[in-house]
Amino acid sequence: xxxxxxxxxxxxxxxxxxxxxxxxxxxxxxxxxxxxxxxxxxxxxxxxxxxxxxxxxxxxxxxxxxxxxxxxxxxxxxxxxxxxxxxxxxxxxxxxxxxxxxxxxxxxxxxxxxxxxxxxxxxxxxxxxxxxxxxxxxxxxxxxxxxxxxxxxxxxxxxxxxxxxxxxxxxxxxxxxxxxxxxxxxxxxxxxxxxxxxxxxxxxxxxxxxxxxxxxxxxxxxxxxxxxxxxxxxxxxxxxxxxxx
Amino acid sequence: xxxxxxxxxxxxxxxxxxxxxxxxxxxxxxxxxxxxxxxxxxxxxxxxxxxxxxxxxxxxxxxxxxxxxxxxxxxxxxxxxxxxxxxxxxxxxxxxxxxxxxxxxxxxxxxxxxxxxxxxxxxxxxxxxxxxxxxxxxxxxxxxxxxxxxxxxxxxxxxxxxxxxxxxxxxxxxxxxxxxxxxxxxxxxxxxxxxxxxxxxxxxxxxxxxxxxxxxxxxxxxxxxxxxxxxxxxxxxxxxxxxxxxxxxxxxxxxxxxxx
Numbered sequence: 117x118x119x120x121x122x123x124x125x126x127x128x129x130x131x132x133x134x135x136x137x138x139x140x141x142x143x144x145x146x147x148x149x150x151x152x153x154x155x156x157x158x159x160x161x162x163x164x165x166x167x168x169x170x171x172x173x174x175x176x177x178x179x180x181x182x183x184x185x186x187x188x189x190x191x192x193x194x195x196x197x198x199x200x201x202x203x204x205x206x207x208x209x210x211x212x213x214x215x216x217x218x219x220x221x222x223x224x225x226x227x228x229x230x231x232x233x234x235x236x237x238x239x240x241x242x243x244x245x246x247x248x249x250x251x252x253x254x255x256x257x258x259x260x261x262x263x264x265x266x267x268x269x270x271x272x273x274x275x276x277x278x279x280x281x282x283x284x285x286x287x288x289x290x291x292x293x294x295x296x297x298x299x300x301x302x303x304x305x306x307x308x309x310x311x312x313x314x315x316x317x318x319x320x321x322x323x324x325x326x327x328x329x330x331x332x333x334x335x336x337x338x339x340x341x342x343x344x345x346x347x348x349x350x351x352x353x354x355x356x357x358x359x360x361x
Numbered sequence: 362x363x364x365x366x367x368x369x370x371x372x373x374x375x376x377x378x379x380x381x382x383x384x385x386x387x388x389x390x391x392x393x394x395x396x397x398x399x400x401x402x403x404x405x406x407x408x409x410x411x412x413x414x415x416x417x418x419x420x421x422x423x424x425x426x427x428x429x430x431x432x433x434x435x436x437x438x439x440x441x442x443x444x445x446x447x448x449x450x451x452x453x454x455x456x457x458x459x460x461x462x463x464x465x466x467x468x469x470x471x472x473x474x475x476x477x478x479x480x481x482x483x484x485x486x487x488x489x490x491x492x493x494x495x496x497x498x499x500x501x502x503x504x505x506x507x508x509x510x511x512x513x514x515x516x517x518x519x520x521x522x523x524x525x526x527x528x529x530x531x532x533x534x535x536x537x538x539x540x541x542x543x544x545x546x547x548x549x550x551x552x553x554x555x556x557x558x559x560x561x562x563x564x565x566x567x568x569x570x571x572x573x574x575x576x577x578x579x580x581x582x583x584x585x586x587x588x589x590x591x592x593x594x595x596x597x598x599x600x601x602x603x604x605x606x607x608x609x610x611x612x613x614x615x616x617x618x619x620x621x
Contacts, residue, residue: 208512220502
């Protein structure tokens with residue numbers, strides 16, 4: 117059952133002279149919930165943005181379904197299967213909640229409007245936002261926006277969903293509602309790759325944790341391995357600061 | 362009070378001339394602004410295309426960029442009155458002295474002149490859109506042109522509408538320079554009326570009033586359009602039976618829906 121779906125091979129990324137990612141190797145299996153943790157500037161968001169090709173890696177390969185996507189001409193096909201949820205939501209400001217969730221279905225997947233609305237409503241319901249279909253993004257709270265953004269990504273029925281610090285821009289009160297939705301998704305078997313500062317989420321929901329520092333993967337393993345028996349001193353240092361601090 | 366009477370006489374006697382002038386002025390201003398805006402949108406979209414990987418395509422894109430920059434700079438950097446003369450008589454020169462239809466010439470000149478300004482206005486509108494809007498669209502698999510037409514251009518248009526209204530108003534007034542090629546817009550008509558009444562002041566005052574009424578009406582209409590584009594301030598909740606939503610809504614610090 118351990119079918120690998122997404123694989124990073126010797127991935128590197130430089131911005132000018134600055135090497136942000138160095139020789140990143142790791143594999144995401146189908147149904148995995150992988151959390152990437154690490155301090156700010158460790159390259160974890162860049163890694164996730166590379167995974168969606170919002171940044172172009174400067175070396176290495178990203179293998180999806182057995183194909184290196186970096187050599188593919190069009191990114192569109194790949195992105196339809198690998199969704200992304202952003203820290204700053206990025207809902208389309210010129211559309212209401214429903215349109216935000218249907219526009220990908222109608223314009224990218226060429227699904228008829230009626231059918232698209234049905235699909236969108238189903239996912240909006242699953243994140244508890246179906247009552248807000250007529251609202252515009254600026255009329256929603258941060259937590260509501262993020263739940264709509266999750267519904268928008270889900271509506272495309274992706275094989276993998278990437279989360280780039282989905283709760284970092286939220287008020288403490290609203291973090292919970294988004295994490296609850298994410299927990300439900302994890303339970304449903306969705307393959308998720310999550311960059312997060314929520315250590316409790318990583319510990320309780322992930323089945324794999326990756327710790328990054330200064331552009332390299334320092335350590336990876338199960339939550340028990342990372343949180344209870346970290347092997348590397350750098351991991352121990354980071355965890356002692358984030359969990360006790 | 363004598364001149365008021367004279368003005369009244371001018372309105373009464375030459376109203377059909379004035380109306381014709383108003384008609385042509387508005388025609389050329391409207392067409393020029395719309396075509397100019399379309400040109401601006403096309404140029405703005407082209408300029409934001411990410412650089413292609415392929416060497417040949419990149420060179421092609423560079424050349425296109427260069428031509429568009431030249432177009433914008435030349436037409437912004439020279440007076441429209443001069444452009445009108447150059448285009449009108451240039452056409453006649455290469456066509457053995459046959460001149461272009463004056464109406465067509467006027468429409469073309471104002472359109473491409475406005476296009477040069479609009480290109481910059483639209484570019485400003487596009488770069489004012491948060492990068493996250495592009496990324497959100499790319500992330501669900503939209504291509505660059507889908508992203509532009511569905512997400513970015515609609516938002517840019519809303520943002521640049523005040524500048525577009527401004528261009529429209531400028532066009533209503535500046536079409537007066539087309540009198541140099543014999544375009545029978547409002548100012549041209551005024552000149553003709555003066556030759557008959559010999560009352561320069563009253564004629565031009567009447568025309569000034571007409572110009573002002575035109576521009577003022579247009580700005581009010583466009584302000585109304587802006588408000589329409591912003592949509593309703595409130596929204597209605599749908600399907601109150603969605604227990605999840607209600608449960609979530611109760612945990613919200615900011616409640617939605619009933620803030621009338």
